[in-house]
Amino acid sequence: MRVARMVKPHVARVTRAVRPRAVRMTTPQLTAVATTVGLALAAGVVTSAGPWDSTGQRTAERDWAASRTPEGGTDHARTSGTHRTSPRPAPSAASVLAGLGGEAGTTPAPAGKALAEVLDPLLADPVLGSVRTAVVVDVATGKRLYGKGADQVQTPASTTKIATAVAALTALGPDHRVQTRSVLEPDTKEVVLVGGGDPTLTARKPADGWADLSTLAERTATALKARHMDHVTLSYDTSLYSGPGLHPIGVNDNIAKVTPLMADEGRLDHSTSGPAGRAMDPAADAARAFADLLHDHGVTATAPGPSKATSRSQALASVSSPPLSALVERMLTNSDNDIAEALARQVALAAGEEPSFDGDAKAIRAQLKKLGLPLTGAQFADGSGLNRADRLSADLLTALLAKAGDPAHPELRPVLTGLPVAGFTGTLSARYTDAPTATGVVRAKTGTLTGVNTLAGTVVDKDGRLLAFAFLTSDAANPPNPLEARAALDHAATALVACGCR
Secondary structure, three states, X not given: OOOOOOOOOOOOOOOOOOOOOOOOOOOOOHHHHHHHHHHHHOOOOOOOOXXXXXXXOOOOOHHHHHOOOOOOOOXXXXXXXXXXXXXXXXXXXXXXXXXXXXXXXXXXXXXXXXXXXXXXXXXXXXXXXXXXXXXEEEOOOOEEEEEEOOOOEEOOHHHHHHHHHHHHHHHHOOOOOOXXXXXXXXXXXXXXXXXXXXXXXXXXXXXXXXXXXXXXXHHHHHHHHHOOOOEEEEEEEOOOOOOOOOOOOOOEOOEXXXXXXXXXXXXXXXXXXXXXXXXXXXXXXXXXXXXXXXXXXXXEEOOOEEOOOXXXXXXXXXXXXXXXXXXXXXXXXHOOHHHHHHHHHHHHHHHOOOOOHHHHHHHHHHHHXXXXXXXXXXXXXXXXXXXXXXXXXXXXXXXXXXXXXXXXXXXXXXXXXXXXEOOOOHHHOOOOOOOOOOOOOOEEEEEEEOOEEEEEEEEEOOOOOEEEEEEEEEOOOOOOOHHHHHHHHHHHHHHHHHOOOO
């Protein structure tokens, strides 16, 4: 039996904030990006709202300047991921944070007592269930302005992805890319497709900037023909990960088997986000697609089977994912569970832990500990938040968001730029459409499991203060109506937008 060669991820050194690549379609203007670009305004520099755009949801910050015109908003191009009732123009936001740690203090932060008068009645709404915790933090100073059970841990659902994103960017850096390779075993005609853990690898056309199997097949075929080989034995290597691949939630349309080799997240339809039927063996399906693509490029391959690449294998070709910053943004915007678990595995690999659910949890906690975050009582059971054993506090979630806004940590900025935008993108595209003051201004990660409803993100209040908030609610005995609970959480976030709260 051949010995598997483990691929150690490259750890990118972060020296500056990630710069954008062009995208095709626009979404929010300043009202939608105020919570994230407020950080950059401190230095008078406009940074990217995010480099990814596989579905046209994310916009480049080039629209920021145009959106500052005093007469009001621009027409936001709709996409497949944008709710059809989304408003056309959003009002242009007033000038926000003059600076973090600089002139931000010219407008006082909201007062805790006034915030309590606004939020306490909203969070007391019985539709939220029996357990409700909340924290609001002034990002400019890091000061907690409001707390309700701040240190109490609860099941966070998909807001767990904020922790996964911070851990991944801390461990690997925003420029890190995940590689999928093909290698040739010496003195044989065996080609091995080696999975590196890229959950965004695609077999579709157009690839829209993601790494694609067609390109890998073309490059592999070229390398084989240079060796006068047009018929090969094909194998695939998934040895990078260990432990069970099936998430503890079981077979579920919300997540595929966690494997280092898959194409299009093992989806059996043409979707790119949300629930969908999944292949029982995504790695085998990806290898079969690769064999077909090799054939298209003049190389015949046998039906693929599992194997391991040896340390003596010769490189043929490779393709790399977009930078980690793009993967983080797509994960957060679409609440993508497959990307979340893949990033958790990458954190474990970078930290020298076993790349499994248990190892991922240890590695994520270790990375967050390095940042000095409040981890008392926190428990990590996965990277996506599908596992009910996850336990996070509102204090930790707001600390994660505040750390992402810290000028000392520009590598974490994709955590803020990836948050769904109220009324426009991702899991908030169909929410806040009846709340004009919040549309485009609230940016938040959603979280929903039966009996659990959470929301954590940022707002810019009416005085231009950038606030981070986290609302965690649950009721195991009497699960709330999720639509009513989400509406109540949205009302609380909307109240923050309108609140000067002196």
